[in-house]
Amino acid sequence: MTVDREREKPGLFGFRLDGSEGEARAGTLRLPHGDVLTPAFMPVGTYGTVRGLHPEEVERAGAQIILGNTYHLHLRPGEQVISTMGGLHRFTSWQRPMLTDSGGFQVFSLAGLRKIGEDGVEFTSHIDGSVRTLTPESSMEIQWALGADVAMAFDHVVPGQASRELAKEGMERTLRWLDRCKAKHDALTDGGDSGDSGDGRSIRPHRPAVRQTLWPIVQGGSHDDLRSRSLEGTLEQGPWTGTAIGGLSVGEPKPVMHRVLESLAGALPRDRPRYLMGVGFPEDLVEGIARGVDLFDCVAATRNGRHGSAWTSAGRVNIRKASNRTDERPLDAQCDCATCARFSRGYLRHLFVAGDILGLRLISLHNVRYLLRIGELARAAILARNFDRWSHEWLRCYHAKEEA
């Protein structure tokens, strides 16, 4: 069985640098459920599903790893249910690697529904109004029960325009919480046996044991010195198998994001994957890769897809526009996705106007593929030591279209 073979490997978690050019890197991330070739985009599956898409479609689009969300899965169906059902992989029938976000982003996105304190955060559930508490410890317990390959530290995300004072507070709290996350995660990791018979038939409660790693998150808002202190404090608590950069693309101007990435690039461990959380749009991936980022995730592919907005090599396409009514062309003639393989813009527009879910699905699928392909193209360019030229050309064309 796969599981047993993986156990025999020297390590379940690893990262190998396959090539680099400037800051840009190509690598192989080893996780219990398989390898991830980087740079890579990770589709977001908040509720244990990449919204609207069949896991087979997500696989065929080239996704190597997807996300789940602690807060949302805790509210519904609850980690007990998922654990009883054999863990998130088995529950969702996704057998490739998975990563769960800690709920830290919800501290930011559900700002109107939560109260933050040193111990943790109190949320008023948007589902039934009940009060739910998330702490560094409970986030670890939930993620442990979910059993993704990678668990994320519970962090305090502040808005991009946050004052230095607020950004400092969030950053320092994130460091204190990281200490608690690590202690709790270590305890969980050391505490159990594998709990998994490995034959795939066990219906015992799922206990992921050592098959999960914890990644810390660097915060500090738009302030380079805070970012630097955050990274320093984070690495002191290591070693870690990966490092995440959070609190970007939350309202700050793009040049600020680029500057923060540049300021961190030199100090981030070279032999560990770097994950830029919540990013991004196509241009953000290219800009991020150029600044040393290996992993990305973003809801925009599926959300914008559901809203009828597609990324294409000719610029953004709003499929609902009247100009698409009798357009025979695919969304993007250069795209190799299943949507572009057989559907016209005119038909896709019709599906949106008619309100059929197929339209949402097809454009979501296209957008997911579009971002995954950027990772693949960038990787190939880096390995061919052609990334600098490729990325400049790509960005030049991209911005030309934006202005057209």
Next chain:
RNA sequence: GGUGGGGUGGCCGAGUGGCUAAUGGCAGCAGACUGUAAAUCUGCCGGGCUUCGCCCUACGAAGGUUCGAAUCCUUCCCCCACCA
């Protein structure tokens, strides 16, 4: 032929004397969306202009009452229901 009900902006449908160019909804047009409270949200949506304002034309048609009418009166046209 009789009786009753009704005709409102592309469609449906509120409004029964001034705050009405006329609530809503749909359709239409455009925009937003970055670790998902989003198949969502926002703006425009009679015509024209120098468009945080002004001017025209408007609630089946014509005429009337009134300072003022989609709203009241008269006649006509059309639709629906029931009765002959």
